[in-house]
Amino acid sequence: MSYFTNKTVWITGASSGIGEALTYELAKQGAKIIISARREAELKRVQQQACPNGSSGQAGGSNIVILPLDLEAAATFPSKVQEAVSAFGQIDIMIHNGGISQRGTVIDTLPAVQRKVMEVDYFSYIELTRLLLPHMQQRKTGHIVAISSVMGKIGTPMRSAYAAAKHALHGFFDCLRAEVWNDKIKVTLIMPGYIRTQVSLNAVTASGEKLNELGKNIGHGYEAGKTAQQILHAIQKGKFEKYVGRPFSQEWMAIHLMRLFPSMAIRVFKNAVPQ
């Protein structure tokens, strides 16, 4: 028995990268999982890989349910939340993980791109949370997890939209934690460093195209599987905020430099080359 056995977890962005790795780890630990993203075929692949012995599916007795969801389609969120809750009758842990990164200077990045990144990486998280809260408040239990980033704590060139969305998550979820404390609802913010996923390939450029480049730092990033284990450990411990990724890495140092010596950090970050 693990902490997650028989808990119901809804993960967005489960068709790839960190969300996919979280699905495998949670399946191993006997959780009931609802997996969401836009690409249904990829979700099916993840479902099958997570439960090769056939304990997955949509019917009764299944452990992994697919719930396709576009984080830019806010009008669908009320029915998606209802579907997610009724899949297993409850949601114990919501992991907001789906997201896109961005590469572009402030001057070049079109307003539509700034808005798209905010929509996916920030507004979808807060609206899905708002819709799910009554369910958790009624049960007087629940855990909301938001996958932020080291970029939720620092600022470097070429990432204005992404850093803005991730910083916004900290403000919002810190306020939420204070509001729902007495309802016994926990809130955890996760700050991954460089993790080897599709994130840079899927990043948007200044004009909104797909970047389609595997950045050097992401290519040499920490393993998604180990990252998922670190995330689950932070959830189990009820952490308010947690860095995950390679221990004592440059990203880990960046967070601490910013916290302890912000003037020095800002001078260092101006030379950061996005890779």
Ligand SMILES: NC(=O)c1ccc[n+]([C@@H]2O[C@H](COP(=O)([O-])OP(=O)(O)OC[C@H]3O[C@@H](n4cnc5c(N)ncnc54)[C@H](OP(=O)(O)O)[C@@H]3O)[C@@H](O)[C@H]2O)c1
């Ligand atoms: N990898 C890193 O180094 C790193 C570092 C810090 C933070 N993070 C954060 O970690 C989270 C997961 O990213 P990842 O690294 O695993 O990247 P990834 O491999 O590109 O996965 C991103 C996931 O988000 C989903 N997604 C993107 N746009 C969506 C939309 N409009 N609607 C629904 N789902 C959408 C994708 O699914 P579909 O395309 O199927 O919709 C995919 O499942 C993100 O929030 C990211 O900002 C990653």
